[in-house]
Amino acid sequence: MEILANLGLGFETAFSFWNLVYCLAGVFLGTAIGVLPGLGPTATIAMLLPVTFGLPPETALIMLAGIFYGAQYGGSTTAILVNLPGESSSVVTALDGYQMARKGEAGKALATAAIGSFAAGTVSTILIAFFAPALASVALSFGPHEYFSLMVLGLIASVVLASGSLLHALGMIVAGLIFGLIGTDVNTGTLRYTMGMPELADGISFVVLAMGIFGLGEILVNLEHEGQRSTALKKITGLMPSRADLKQIVAPVTRGTALGSVLGILPGGGAMLASFAAYALEKKASKTPERFGHGAIEGVAAPEAANNAGAQTSFIPMLTLGLPSNPVMALMIGAMIMQGIQPGPSVIEDQPVLFWGLIVSMWVGNLMLLVLNLPMIGLWVRMISIPYHYLFPCIVAFCAIGVFSLANQTFEIWLMGIFGLLGYVLRKLDCEPAPLLLGFILGPMLEEHLRRAMLVSRGDATTFLTRPISAVLIIVSVLLLVSILAPAVRSKREEAFVED
Amino acid sequence: MQGYRTKDFWAGAVYVALGLTAFLLGKGYSLGSAARMGPGYFPMVLSGLLVLIGLISIARGFLSGGEAVPRIHIRPAVLVIGATFFFAATIELLGAAIALPAALIMAAMASRLFRISPFAMLGAAAFTIFCLAVFVKGLGVPMPMFGALFGG
Missing domain, CATH: 1.10.287 (Helix Hairpins)
Incomplete structure (x- = not known):
């Protein structure tokens, strides 16, 4: 059993002292920052990225992954306690979770979320361990044609599955691709779009882009809604769900996990789509659908399981193909590149310690969340009630110091400020910035594969359609694009993102 | 529209x-x-x-047609982004010990709820000390404590 040997290696890595410490630190910091109002997982990871640059690659990724699910859990906590979903995937959790909290069952709702997430995390971790190597071995035979088509499919799918306007998502991707071009062209050494600034020769750091657009941009949006937050908290009592409660959530958690695992692999807000779909499914499956929206425990358990499963399985395309399915994975890929690891199917073979260590640590991290967070709920509650006007100046300062430390120069701070402004304006115009980040990360790879494929085929663009795998990928992309323009699918898609 | x-x-x-x-x-x-x-x-x-x-x-x-552009709030944008620019422009001259709290207060003024008070000043000072301890001393970010103006 090769997988047992691999998992053994993973356990060895994940349980090494410093990896455990950094995993714990990641989970703790992620949750702590995740419960703070107005900070989602993307901004949290972007902010903490510079901290991990000095670490060995596997430790850095273990910590970042810990931050990711910590921040997700933190988002669910605020959703339940104060009806403020920290990120889009916990919007659904707020529906019934907050109602439970109002009925005095906040503790039970939090425990349900934690247990559901842990169960889902365990199952999806096993899924990754089994399927990722298989997928990677298929991907190893991919040439530049297949990669180019796969990236096109990934980008198109992320547009189709994301909420919001199709046209703007496309626009943001292309804008992101263009930002990704800035710097030295690897094939010819030509400096592109550097405008004579030597600081741009290596391109824009994705940390600067993410902190500007997601960190500062979000602050400016949040400042508009100031004073509308109700932070009236009730005392939390009765943490543990009863045996009857546990029995009631088994089926919803199972269904949520299954749905989330599948949807998480798909590009474009997998976790978010998963939680919406799981909630809808539970409501349909329930004998008492009228309880939903009034504090139904299944309405917390299923979406929480689904979004955690989705968050975990979104690592599969990232680790096996080097393709990000959401902005958080885009940041992970950026972090890997900064660590000198080229993401792609060879990561599993070349970096077994990193790959298997990361997978086992995902499970360890989920366990830490379960064990740590319930006793520490008092601390999280206190953090939720920090007023935003004391908080955001500190975030601005962290971002500024963080980007300064990238190259120890002020250039990055200026650039971050400009992107912050751009992020704010784009948000005001209903242009979601997530596709921009995906395009930015994929841009250089997309161009490289396009050039290589065209070189091999001597400039014949039909090459993408004459190679079978590539052709299938392109056809699926086209079908996706066409289908979303069809009125029936379109209305269904809009429906899927409406919470009722 | x-x-x-x-x-x-x-x-x-x-x-x-x-x-x-x-x-x-x-x-x-x-x-x-x-x-x-x-x-x-x-x-x-x-x-x-x-x-x-x-x-x-x-x-x-x-x-x-479609929705009109909502109001762009100029003041917070100028203050928050301005604070980062201010920090970038002055860090070498003034040093982190001065530029950081100044940028903090400037950013904070973007909030309608913020008032300059002894508590806020104290908070800015405490946060500055925390950042200097963690980033400059702890993680070794080469940021001048006191800038060229003070012979740093």
């Missing part, structure tokens, strides 16, 4: 502006051929595509 006040119109304008800038700056890069793409090939394709998307968005703004 007049077309030029819609979100679609302005989003399209942003795309066209970005696309045109990319086109004009990238004009000089050699295109190469389809088989041997030069550094200019991909940028030209992308900037053309972005301008096209922008034009469609502008047209949609005029044709189907």
Whole structure:
């Protein structure tokens, strides 16, 4: 059993002292920052990225992954306690979770979320361990044609599955691709779009882009809604769900996990789509659908399981193909590149310690969340009630110091400020910035594969359609694009993102 | 709704502006051929595509109306972004011990709820000390404590 040997290696890595410490630190910091109002997982990871640059690659990724699910859990906590979903995937959790909290069952709702997430995390971790190597071995035979088509499919799918306007998502991707071009062209050494600034020769750091657009941009949006937050908290009592409660959530958690695992692999807000779909499914499956929206425990358990499963399985395309399915994975890929690891199917073979260590640590991290967070709920509650006007100046300062430390120069701070402004304006115009980040990360790879494929085929663009795998990928992309323009699918898609 | 006040119109304008800038700056890069793409090939394709998307968005703004651009809040944007610029501009001259708390207060003024008070000052000072301890002392970020103005 090769997988047992691999998992053994993973356990060895994940349980090494410093990896455990950094995993714990990641989970703790992620949750702590995740419960703070107005900070989602993307901004949290972007902010903490510079901290991990000095670490060995596997430790850095273990910590970042810990931050990711910590921040997700933190988002669910605020959703339940104060009806403020920290990120889009916990919007659904707020529906019934907050109602439970109002009925005095906040503790039970939090425990349900934690247990559901842990169960889902365990199952999806096993899924990754089994399927990722298989997928990677298929991907190893991919040439530049297949990669180019796969990236096109990934980008198109992320547009189709994301909420919001199709046209703007496309626009943001292309804008992101263009930002990704800035710097030295690897094939010819030509400096592109550097405008004579030597600081741009290596391109824009994705940390600067993410902190500007997601960190500062979000602050400016949040400042508009100031004073509308109700932070009236009730005392939390009765943490543990009863045996009857546990029995009631088994089926919803199972269904949520299954749905989330599948949807998480798909590009474009997998976790978010998963939680919406799981909630809808539970409501349909329930004998008492009228309880939903009034504090139904299944309405917390299923979406929480689904979004955690989705968050975990979104690592599969990232680790096996080097393709990000959401902005958080885009940041992970950026972090890997900064660590000198080229993401792609060879990561599993070349970096077994990193790959298997990361997978086992995902499970360890989920366990830490379960064990740590319930006793520490008092601390999280206190953090939720920090007023935003004391908080955001500190975030601005962290971002500024963080980007300064990238190259120890002020250039990055200026650039971050400009992107912050751009992020704010784009948000005001209903242009979601997530596709921009995906395009930015994929841009250089997309161009490289396009050039290589065209070189091999001597400039014949039909090459993408004459190679079978590539052709299938392109056809699926086209079908996706066409289908979303069809009125029936379109209305269904809009429906899927409406919470009722 | 007049077309030029819609979100679609302005989003399209942003795309066209970005696309045109990319086109004009990238004009000089050699295109190469389809088989041997030069550094200019991909940028030209992308900037053309972005301008096209922008034009469609502008047209949609005029044709189907849609929502108007909501109010852009200038004051918080100027103060928050200004604070980062201020920090970038003064860190070498003043040093982190002065530039950081100043930037903090400047950013904080973007909030309607913020008042300059002894408590806020104390908070800014405490946070500055925390940052200096963690980043400069702890993680070794080479940021001057006291800048050139103070002989640092």
